[in-house]
Amino acid sequence: KSGEVVYFNNPMWPGEAHSIKVEKILYKEKSEYQEVLVFESLTYGKVLVLDGIVQLTEKDECAYQEMIAHLPLCSIPSPKTVLVVGGGDGGVLREISRHSSVEHIDICEIDKMVIDVSKKFFPDLAVGFEDPRVHLHVGDAIEFLRCAPEGKYDAVIVDSSDPVGPAQELVEKPFFETIAKALRPGGVLCNMAESMWLHTHLIQDMISICRETFKGSVRYAWASVPTYPSGVIGFLLCSTEGPHVDFVNPINPIEKLEGADKHRRKLRFYNSEMHSAAFALPAFLKREVSLL
Numbered sequence: 001k002s003g004e005v006v007y008f009n010n011p012m013w014p015g016e017a018h019s020i021k022v023e024k025i026l027y028k029e030k031s032e033y034q035e036v037l038v039f040e041s042l043t044y045g046k047v048l049v050l051d052g053i054v055q056l057t058e059k060d061e062c063a064y065q066e067m068i069a070h071l072p073l074c075s076i077p078s079p080k081t082v083l084v085v086g087g088g089d090g091g092v093l094r095e096i097s098r099h100s101s102v103e104h105i106d107i108c109e110i111d112k113m114v115i116d117v118s119k120k121f122f123p124d125l126a127v128g129f130e131d132p133r134v135h136l137h138v139g140d141a142i143e144f145l146r147c148a149p150e151g152k153y154d155a156v157i158v159d160s161s162d163p164v165g166p167a168q169e170l171v172e173k174p175f176f177e178t179i180a181k182a183l184r185p186g187g188v189l190c191n192m193a194e195s196m197w198l199h200t201h202l203i204q205d206m207i208s209i210c211r212e213t214f215k216g217s218v219r220y221a222w223a224s225v226p227t228y229p230s231g232v233i234g235f236l237l238c239s240t241e242g243p244h245v246d247f248v249n250p251i252n253p254i255e256k257l258e259g260a261d262k263h264r265r266k267l268r269f270y271n272s273e274m275h276s277a278a279f280a281l282p283a284f285l286k287r288e289v290s291l292l
């Protein structure tokens with residue numbers, strides 16, 4: 001209710017809860033897949049919640065959307081064909097469309113309600129759907145990728161919710177194998193990869209699977225997102241066999257793209273320094289997930 005504080009606790013982060021003060025509930029319905037909630041918060045703008053898990057807030061969504069899109073796309077010379085798995089709020093599409101080299105963007109989102117709710121309550125994110133290069137597929141990404149042509153994509157971005165509920169299968173080996181098949185040689189994957197403080201076992205499992213599945217590089221990066229549990233979120237960057245990809249030093253720096261579009265919203269988080277810094281990892285993580 002308005003004025004109350006809502007507590008987000010979940011088996012994904014036992015023994016702790018994150019709380020945000022609610023000003024006004026704006027939307028609350030059950031879709032075919034999950035409960036969709038939107039509320040106006042006191043200090044983070046509007047907030048999107050799926051099955052009791054914060055997906056984004058207007059105040060800090062820039063960190064996640066900009067990093068998950070530009071870490072992969074700035075790591076290859078001239079991305080042309082991109083696939084987004086999930087991402088129904090449109091924020092990642094908004095970021096991909098900054099890249100003038102991109103000619104075709106497929107997005108596969110399972111829950112139409114997320115798209116409709118974002119268009120109604122989060123126009124600054126849903127603007128991503130207006131780009132003429134975007135081709136929307138409402139359905140299960142497992143099926144979509146099973147049928148995807150071999151070597152079609154330069155980049156795949158998996159902007160998923162937590163692997164509990166609809167996104168469960170998106171961290172399993174068969175799914176990663178279909179992504180590797182759909183990527184061209186030297187193509188790149190950027191996958192949401194949870195919290196270094198809370199999920200090192202899951203991160204280790206994902207890294208092991210990706211090391212077997214992607215014969216290029218596998219690197220872990222992270223960013224600060226205050227409204228995600230433990231205040232950080234990780235990204236797993238993988239490249240397929242082929243032209244070497246150096247994820248740490250962006251070959252296609254965003255700064256050369258900026259200013260191209262006067263009326264486009266400015267970047268609020270990502271830049272080439274943040275890109276490189278994102279791959280610096282704490283000692284415990286390097287040890288625990290056997291990262292070089």
Ligand SMILES: NCCCN[C@H]1CC[C@H](N)CC1
Nearest residue numbers: 054055056087159160161162
């Ligand atoms: N496109 C909005 C972000 C979706 N990804 C988030 C990653 C962290 C999760 N705990 C919640 C969803």
